[in-house]
Amino acid sequence: MTKAEGSKPAQSELKPDTKVTTGGRNPHAHHGYVNTPVYHASTLLYRTAEDYLAHNSRYSYGRRGTPTSEALETAIQELEGPACAAVALLPSGLAAISTALLSVLQSGDHVLMSDSAYGPARTFCDSVLRRCGVSTTYYDPLIGAGIETLMQPNTRAVYTETPGSLTFEMQDIPAIAEVAHRHGALALMDNTWAGPLYFKALEKGVDLSIQSGTKYIGGHSDLMLGTVSASQGAAQRLKDTVYTMGLCVGADDMNLGLRGLRTLAVRLRQHQQSGLTVARWLAQRPEVLKVLHPALPGAPGHDIWKRDFTGACGLFAIVLKPVPEKAVLAFLNALSLFGMGASWGGFESLAIPVDVKDCRSVTVFEPGGPAIRFHIGLEDVGDLIADLERGFATLAAAK
Numbered sequence: 511m512t513k514a515e516g517s518k519p520a521q522s523e524l525k526p527d528t529k530v531t532t533g534g535r536n537p538h539a540h541h542g543y544v545n546t547p548v549y550h551a552s553t554l555l556y557r558t559a560e561d562y563l564a565h566n567s568r569y570s571y572g573r574r575g576t577p578t579s580e581a582l583e584t585a586i587q588e589l590e591g592p593a594c595a596a597v598a599l600l601p602s603g604l605a606a607i608s609t610a611l612l613s614v615l616q617s618g619d620h621v622l623m624s625d626s627a628y629g630p631a632r633t634f635c636d637s638v639l640r641r642c643g644v645s646t647t648y649y650d651p652l653i654g655a656g657i658e659t660l661m662q663p664n665t666r667a668v669y670t671e672t673p674g675s676l677t678f679e680m681q682d683i684p685a686i687a688e689v690a691h692r693h694g695a696l697a698l699m700d701n702t703w704a705g706p707l708y709f710k711a712l713e714k715g716v717d718l719s720i721q722s723g724t725k726y727i728g729g730h731s732d733l734m735l736g737t738v739s740a741s742q743g744a745a746q747r748l749k750d751t752v753y754t755m756g757l758c759v760g761a762d763d764m765n766l767g768l769r770g771l772r773t774l775a776v777r778l779r780q781h782q783q784s785g786l787t788v789a790r791w792l793a794q795r796p797e798v799l800k801v802l803h804p805a806l807p808g809a810p811g812h813d814i815w816k817r818d819f820t821g822a823c824g825l826f827a828i829v830l831k832p833v834p835e836k837a838v839l840a841f842l843n844a845l846s847l848f849g850m851g852a853s854w855g856g857f858e859s860l861a862i863p864v865d866v867k868d869c870r871s872v873t874v875f876e877p878g879g880p881a882i883r884f885h886i887g888l889e890d891v892g893d894l895i896a897d898l899e900r901g902f903a904t905l906a907a908a909k
């Protein structure tokens with residue numbers, strides 16, 4: 511018997527922290543090295559002409575998968591749990607969104623998309639899908655089971671994002687998925703905010719759960735990656751679509767994704783803790799009207815978060831009491847530890863003004879003052895709060 515093999519627990523019995531560190535690894539298939547090698551690969555050689563004609567090989571071509579891609583897919587699948595039948599890797603989060611939609615829709619179909627969805631997801635519906643003869647209706651993210659009234663005979667997909675990554679509306683995913691299934695449609699979700707560590711999308715009824723791996727899986731602002739996790743019913747069409755479209759991820763980015771995944775649980779805990787500390791501090795400030803952080807008691811959507819989620823990441827927003835725009839910009843420009851950038855999930859803190867004027871069509875976001883979105887990184891939380899204090903002093907001077 512080899513070391514501890516006989517008593518090794520099944521993956522499904524392991525806790526999330528253990529899954530992210532062990533998932534997809536098989537050191538003794540690689541001379542004992544802890545990490546799966548990075549296969550830079552296109553052509554695959556067969557031993558004989560007979561093998562070639564019989565496709566007698568575990569792998570067939572770089573685009574169709576390597577030990578590196580398999581390791582990352584397996585690790586994510588184990589994290590999602592037994593409801594996940596397959597994982598597809600895509601070159602970006604947006605590619606994951608567009609591919610997931612294409613895998614379930616065809617000409618003549620109808621899709622329902624949350625009005626709070628990531629802006630470029632809307633653009634994909636309004637351009638490529640429209641040209642393909644697929645129509646889109648946007649709906650109020652807070653609609654819940656009321657989505658029933660919007661289902662059409664040709665509705666094949668209901669697309670959700672929870673919380674909305676700019677405005678933090680919490681959607682009732684189990685209720686929406688139930689209605690979708692009853693009408694013969696699939697439920698899609700952008701689960702980038704919580705990821706499978708904090709929201710088990712597939713167990714809650716989602717058929718295709720999308721993540722921008724660029725965010726927390728990467729975790730260091732140095733790669734582009736997207737993932738789609740599929741239920742049994744959605745897996746084959748997803749895999750076929752990815753293959754037919756010729757989509758694959760570069761070996762080094764997959765390796766960075768694997769490296770990021772190993773520390774995902776510990777990083778997310780810190781993002782969550784520091785995020786809540788800063789959110790609570792902001793909630794006490796006289797300049798702040800409200801805090802849009804689903805994990806904060808009393809915040810919009812907190813009840814749904816508490817019912818369905820097991821954690822929160824470091825992304826949330828605040829609404830300031832009304833001040834002139836120049837004071838908001840002075841506040842943001844005064845911050846030295848918060849970068850001015852949109853793509854979050856790295857180790858660094860960010861703060862940007864929330865601007866949704868180009869990505870809303872059936873609801874209005876009028877929170878009562880200017881909104882600012884924060885990503886709380888891994889810096890010392892006391893340093894971050896001191897930076898925000900300086901920002902508020904500059905805001906007061908600029909009013």
Ligand SMILES: *Cc1c(COP(=O)(O)O)cnc(C)c1O
Nearest residue numbers: 602603604628675702722724735
């Ligand atoms: C960033 C982001 C995306 C897009 O991901 P990319 O990897 O940048 O293409 C999609 N959805 C959400 C919620 C995001 O934050």
